[in-house]
Amino acid sequence: MAEKQPKQNDKKVTPRSEDFAAWYNDICLRAELADYSPVRGCIVFRPDGFAIWEALRDELDRRIKKTGARNAYFPLFIPQSFLQKEAQHVEGFAPELAVVTHGGGKELEEPLIVRPTSETIINHMFAQWIRSHRDLPMMVNQWCNVVRWEMRTRLFLRTSEFLWQEGHTAHATAEEAQTETLGMLEVYRQFVEEFLAIPLIVGRKSAAERFPGAVETYSIEGLMGDGRALQCGTSHFLGQNFAKPFEIRYLDDQNQMQFVWQTSWGVSTRLLGAIVMAHGDDQGLRLPPTVASTQAVVVPIFRKPEEGATVLAAARAALEALTQAGIRARIDEREGMTPGFKFNDWEMRGVPVRIEIGPRDVASGEAVLARRDKSGPESKTKASLATIADTVGALLGEIQKNLYAQAKAAMVANTRRFDDYAAFRQHMEGEGGGGFAHIYWCGNPACETRIREETKATCRAIPLTNDGVAGKCLVCGESATERAYFAKSY
Amino acid sequence: MAEKQPKQNDKKVTPRSEDFAAWYNDICLRAELADYSPVRGCIVFRPDGFAIWEALRDELDRRIKKTGARNAYFPLFIPQSFLQKEAQHVEGFAPELAVVTHGGGKELEEPLIVRPTSETIINHMFAQWIRSHRDLPMMVNQWCNVVRWEMRTRLFLRTSEFLWQEGHTAHATAEEAQTETLGMLEVYRQFVEEFLAIPLIVGRKSAAERFPGAVETYSIEGLMGDGRALQCGTSHFLGQNFAKPFEIRYLDDQNQMQFVWQTSWGVSTRLLGAIVMAHGDDQGLRLPPTVASTQAVVVPIFRKPEEGATVLAAARAALEALTQAGIRARIDEREGMTPGFKFNDWEMRGVPVRIEIGPRDVASGEAVLARRDKSGPESKTKASLATIADTVGALLGEIQKNLYAQAKAAMVANTRRFDDYAAFRQHMEGEGGGGFAHIYWCGNPACETRIREETKATCRAIPLTNDGVAGKCLVCGESATERAYFAKSY
Numbered sequence: 013m014a015e016k017q018p019k020q021n022d023k024k025v026t027p028r029s030e031d032f033a034a035w036y037n038d039i040c041l042r043a044e045l046a047d048y049s050p051v052r053g054c055i056v057f058r059p060d061g062f063a064i065w066e067a068l069r070d071e072l073d074r075r076i077k078k079t080g081a082r083n084a085y086f087p088l089f090i091p092q093s094f095l096q097k098e099a100q101h102v103e104g105f106a107p108e109l110a111v112v113t114h115g116g117g118k119e120l121e122e123p124l125i126v127r128p129t130s131e132t133i134i135n136h137m138f139a140q141w142i143r144s145h146r147d148l149p150m151m152v153n154q155w156c157n158v159v160r161w162e163m164r165t166r167l168f169l170r171t172s173e174f175l176w177q178e179g180h181t182a183h184a185t186a187e188e189a190q191t192e193t194l195g196m197l198e199v200y201r202q203f204v205e206e207f208l209a210i211p212l213i214v215g216r217k218s219a220a221e222r223f224p225g226a227v228e229t230y231s232i233e234g235l236m237g238d239g240r241a242l243q244c245g246t247s248h249f250l251g252q253n254f255a256k257p258f259e260i261r262y263l264d265d266q267n268q269m270q271f272v273w274q275t276s277w278g279v280s281t282r283l284l285g286a287i288v289m290a291h292g293d294d295q296g297l298r299l300p301p302t303v304a305s306t307q308a309v310v311v312p313i314f315r316k317p318e319e320g321a322t323v324l325a326a327a328r329a330a331l332e333a334l335t336q337a338g339i340r341a342r343i344d345e346r347e348g349m350t351p352g353f354k355f356n357d358w359e360m361r362g363v364p365v366r367i368e369i370g371p372r373d374v375a376s377g378e379a380v381l382a383r384r385d386k387s388g389p390e391s392k393t394k395a396s397l398a399t400i401a402d403t404v405g406a407l408l409g410e411i412q413k414n415l416y417a418q419a420k421a422a423m424v425a426n427t428r429r430f431d432d433y434a435a436f437r438q439h440m441e442g443e444g445g446g447g448f449a450h451i452y453w454c455g456n457p458a459c460e461t462r463i464r465e466e467t468k469a470t471c472r473a474i475p476l477t478n479d480g481v482a483g484k485c486l487v488c489g490e491s492a493t494e495r496a497y498f499a500k501s502y
Numbered sequence: 503m504a505e506k507q508p509k510q511n512d513k514k515v516t517p518r519s520e521d522f523a524a525w526y527n528d529i530c531l532r533a534e535l536a537d538y539s540p541v542r543g544c545i546v547f548r549p550d551g552f553a554i555w556e557a558l559r560d561e562l563d564r565r566i567k568k569t570g571a572r573n574a575y576f577p578l579f580i581p582q583s584f585l586q587k588e589a590q591h592v593e594g595f596a597p598e599l600a601v602v603t604h605g606g607g608k609e610l611e612e613p614l615i616v617r618p619t620s621e622t623i624i625n626h627m628f629a630q631w632i633r634s635h636r637d638l639p640m641m642v643n644q645w646c647n648v649v650r651w652e653m654r655t656r657l658f659l660r661t662s663e664f665l666w667q668e669g670h671t672a673h674a675t676a677e678e679a680q681t682e683t684l685g686m687l688e689v690y691r692q693f694v695e696e697f698l699a700i701p702l703i704v705g706r707k708s709a710a711e712r713f714p715g716a717v718e719t720y721s722i723e724g725l726m727g728d729g730r731a732l733q734c735g736t737s738h739f740l741g742q743n744f745a746k747p748f749e750i751r752y753l754d755d756q757n758q759m760q761f762v763w764q765t766s767w768g769v770s771t772r773l774l775g776a777i778v779m780a781h782g783d784d785q786g787l788r789l790p791p792t793v794a795s796t797q798a799v800v801v802p803i804f805r806k807p808e809e810g811a812t813v814l815a816a817a818r819a820a821l822e823a824l825t826q827a828g829i830r831a832r833i834d835e836r837e838g839m840t841p842g843f844k845f846n847d848w849e850m851r852g853v854p855v856r857i858e859i860g861p862r863d864v865a866s867g868e869a870v871l872a873r874r875d876k877s878g879p880e881s882k883t884k885a886s887l888a889t890i891a892d893t894v895g896a897l898l899g900e901i902q903k904n905l906y907a908q909a910k911a912a913m914v915a916n917t918r919r920f921d922d923y924a925a926f927r928q929h930m931e932g933e934g935g936g937g938f939a940h941i942y943w944c945g946n947p948a949c950e951t952r953i954r955e956e957t958k959a960t961c962r963a964i965p966l967t968n969d970g971v972a973g974k975c976l977v978c979g980e981s982a983t984e985r986a987y988f989a990k991s992y
Contacts, residue, residue: 083556
């Protein structure tokens with residue numbers, strides 16, 4: 013029997029402007045990035061989603077190794093007693109733990125925690141490996157799964173199990189550790205802005221938003237399409253908070269025993285959600301060419317069978333030229349589907365460039381290029397088949413820049429200074445996320461709490477450098493030395 | 503104060519011939535591949551060990567993707583009820599499970615199993631994704647951690663948590679699934695023989711050694727330095743054993759609902775142990791150049807400070823030439839250590855080529871190359887500094903081949919045919935592992951059991967092709983159509 017045309021759009025994607033959260037879920041599921049799993053809070057990374065993770069992981073891994081850190085792997089399980097060694101650390105993570113109580117058919121003497129983060133077990137090992145100043149700095153990174161029990165799941169953004177990298181370093185001096193903390197923050201900033209095309213706010217966290225056990229936490233924060241902030245990565249200066257309970261000491265060059273100074277830093281699969289929310293539109297994903305496993309798709313178009321041979325030959329030649337030039341390209345030769353169906357399909361999957369080749373194009377030695385970062389007539393141009401690889405290569409670079417520019421323009425347009433609390437509050441209570449509010453804050457936690465309770469906005473980051481102009485706290489009116497970024501967040 | 507010479511060999515490595523198991527542990531710890539952890543049965547992969555895993559993982563990943571499988575990621579946790587859907591599967595894994603009973607501070611309604619393997623959860627998802635014959639074949643692979651509770655740990659070889667890849671495929675026909683099963687076995691064979699330089703026996707498992715839930719299990723088996731076999735990878739034909747309980751069905755091109763046919767296949771971090779045991783010697787590791795993160799180390803040698811400048815300049819130029827040629831090279835400029843200390847250190851770490859450059863070498867435009875795969879005078883040659891990269895590049899290729907040849911010769915020398923049970927039994931009861939015994943076996947499990955009970959040897963593999971000459975079962979004397987490989991194993 014004849015094949016039926018596969019169904020598409022049997023359920024319409026919720027428009028982004030109508031319900032951002034529903035739109036986000038629709039895109040993640042329809043583009044086959046992820047799926048819900050039968051295990052509460054855990055998701056499945058489908059091949060198209062995991063391929064994006066692999067691309068960003070490989071690139072970030074190269075950048076991390078360039079700083080001198082090396083990859084290692086530490087146990088999934090952490091003895092309960094280890095977590096309790098640092099008071100704030102256990103307090104922060106206790107409500108989110110998954111606990112193994114039975115192993116090999118027997119009840120365990122000491123329950124094991126499925127790692128929510130690995131400071132404790134890694135520092136236990138550091139204490140055995142670090143003896144002398146010659147062993148420092150010690151810099152390790154691991155790519156692994158971690159578990160933090162969540163009751164409400166959002167694909168990629170909040171899941172009980174997620175994948176991440178966590179770097180852990182030990183240094184001889186506080187200064188060196190502080191330099192490392194900020195150095196990794198800058199590695200993350202460059203990586204997310206350059207590779208994921210997501211513009212960022214960079215800064216330190218308020219005490220309320222600090223990692224449990226850290227002296228200072230620094231963060232990179234992106235602004236999503238609905239005006240909410242998303243924490244995209246963090247870097248922590250741990251001081252000697254773990255070194256002391258875990259007794260990580262070294263003999264310095266004066267033959268004195270000293271505690272080390274430490275950092276930890278990480279980014280997670282949450283970045284996949286950031287890519288969807290920062291760039292996607294009502295037609296689906298829009299992937300930065302850097303992370304797209306298919307950067308260009310060739311769609312041969314013909315109706316009459318006798319046109320097929322020449323069109324397919326030209327399309328395959330174009331594919332070959334693109335592949336030779338190092339462009340990740342594929343051809344869509346699926347039968348029984350209309351070109352329109354295929355266009356929609358690749359747009360949903362976020363492929364940056366589509367190359368349409370029909371009989372007339374072959375005759376004129378040209379193809380139609382459709383770029384995913386624009387829409388309507390301005391998304392289409394003609395290109396010579398003879399130089400297709402060069403043209404597409406240049407276009408991919410342009411798309412990468414343009415996606416960043418579009419997201420940057422959206423962030424700038426959605427960042428406001430407020431010097432009046434009532435106006436700020438009214439704005440934040442309105443529809444949508446509200447964007448970034450760049451406001452004077454005295455640093456008093458009470459003012460921060462009032463903002464959170466009355467507007468749901470939290471302090472996302474206090475910039476590393478401010479303009480030096482003092483002002484008055486938006487809440488209490490006391491003098492404030494710097495402006496901080498507040499926003500509602502994921 | 504002056505730096506002290508770091509200690510080395512404060513505890514001598516146990517000779518391989520004296521106590522193979524102790525030698526193995528000494529090497530893994532001293533070469534800093536792994537360390538014991540405070541969590542029972544779990545080990546730490548240190549950077550030098552993990553770098554080998556990364557090299558082999560990246561290469562195998564490329565080869566797996568070439569077959570058409572794509573990477574994905576499924577949850578760490580599996581609902582207890584899922585494991586119970588396939589009777590043999592749950593029976594096989596029940597004694598080894600780690601169970602999460604509490605999450606987020608509450609007791610769970612249904613306990614969650616930390617995955618020992620992922621057939622059940624993946625097949626649950628396959629049942630939702632597979633609708634039509636157009637969705638087939640479905641081929642996914644994941645790199646992840648798994649947990650099988652072990653009471654006795656051996657670094658890399660037997661640990662409660664280990665890292666692996668597990669491929670899972672679904673096909674329209676039994677033939678296609680069988681072809682996939684054997685196709686992946688061949689991918690594994692080529693990978694281990696070519697990339698890890700470990701020669702193998704290939705074949706199917708006896709019923710007693712089958713994966714719980716498989717119709718057939720196929721295996722690649724290596725022979726370690728002590729004459730024991732190590733299972734290096736397995737590929738399973740699952741038939742419809744999982745398709746039926748998980749109801750994975752598709753509409754075929756005749757519009758009929760059909761159950762799929764399936765495979766699964768995997769290799770694990772156990773391969774790191776195989777590399778150590780197949781190639782190592784009393785001086786330490788001997789790494790195949792393919793997996794060595796340092797393929798060549800340049801050691802500048804001088805006593806008088808005035809010689810330092812010229813020697814270091816020549817050594818750095820050699821490093822630059824090697825790096826330019828794509829060879830993973832480093833230079834050892836550590837101060838306060840004798841050349842002998844450095845030589846021992848790099849030998850322990852298994853670096854394939856050492857390049858010694860002293861004042862006389864610079865004067866004559868030469869360097870001394872020491873290859874790790876040979877010992878004594880024949881390990882050393884002179885090479886012109888002008889063409890050092892070409893010479894080392896060729897030597898690395900030669901070392902890769904020679905390590906394989908050495909291991910192959912050892913396997914051949916340690917593989918014997920027995921046609922008399924008493925002689926076989928006496929041999930297996932002797933000192934050492936005993937190697938492979940290539941013997942006629944009628945296929946009766948009772949004969950297999952008797953061999954295991956009396957000699958500790960098990961059926962490692964029944965070759966895919968035999969010479970066609972029939973014989974008599976070594977145990978019962980009944981007619982047997984093929985010879986199988988039996989050995990004591992890890």
